[in-house]
């Protein structure tokens with residue numbers, strides 16, 4: 001137990017002096033611990049869930065026995081900073097993209113002790129499959145098929161957003177718990193495998209919140225506005241960069257009241273629910289990204305305080 005939260009996952013110690021390799025987790029217990037010795041510093045890495053599902057975010061805790069420089073998490077090919085929560089205590093949120101295949105994946109925490117020795121702890125996770133609903137939609141042809149200029153616009157807008165999502169900024173401005181973006185949070189459609197007029201389309205990497213036009217929308221955590229503008233699909237759209245590779249996305253807004261580069265606080269009103277862009281009625285399309293990819297926003301909101 002740590003802070004009242006059971007660690008169902010793994011606790012891995014790696015104590016590394018010069019020339020001592022990282023420890024592999026022991027098998028066969030619900031709380032695997034491995035320890036290698038060779039120095040006076042320890043670095044431990046723990047997760048609450050060793051078998052995260054597709055589209056699932058999860059919390060990572062790191063603790064160190066002394067000062068460590070450049071402490072980072074390595075996950076799914078990226079390197080991410082962690083949030084310092086106390087002396088020698090750190091946390092991060094990472095996740096599994098909803099399209100990532102089931103199978104094993106390594107999570108690593110790494111830092112350097114003053115003087116140069118590298119501390120490294122690794123846990124082996126297993127991504128579990130999640131069953132997503134299939135959604136059949138019938139739309140008028142003009143809403144489902146696009147001419148070349150429109151396709152070019154769609155591609156350009158996607159490229160702009162992709163480049164924003166690739167930024168891993170500091171400081172980390174998010175905190176657990178995250179705040180729902182609207183007061184009445186009733187999510188639908190996460191991960192729906194969509195078929196439009198019989199043709200398979202990209203899965204729905206967000207939730208839809210059906211609410212009256214004009215309902216206030218607020219930031220789920222502090223951050224910097226990474227995008228505020230008009231898009232073909234998203235209509236009036238806002239993206240907030242919460243730092244460390246965590247983003248929230250708000251589409252189809254009636255209006256937005258923030259601008260690119262603006263700092264926003266947790267719970268600050270950023271706009272109102274609308275039906276702009278490709279929307280069949282007023283709703284908020286709300287998505288989140290964490291290190292690792294696009295995850296179920298409801299699971300991110302469900303992460304509880306320590």
Ligand SMILES: [Zn+2]
Nearest residue numbers: 206207208285
């Ligand atoms: Zn949507």
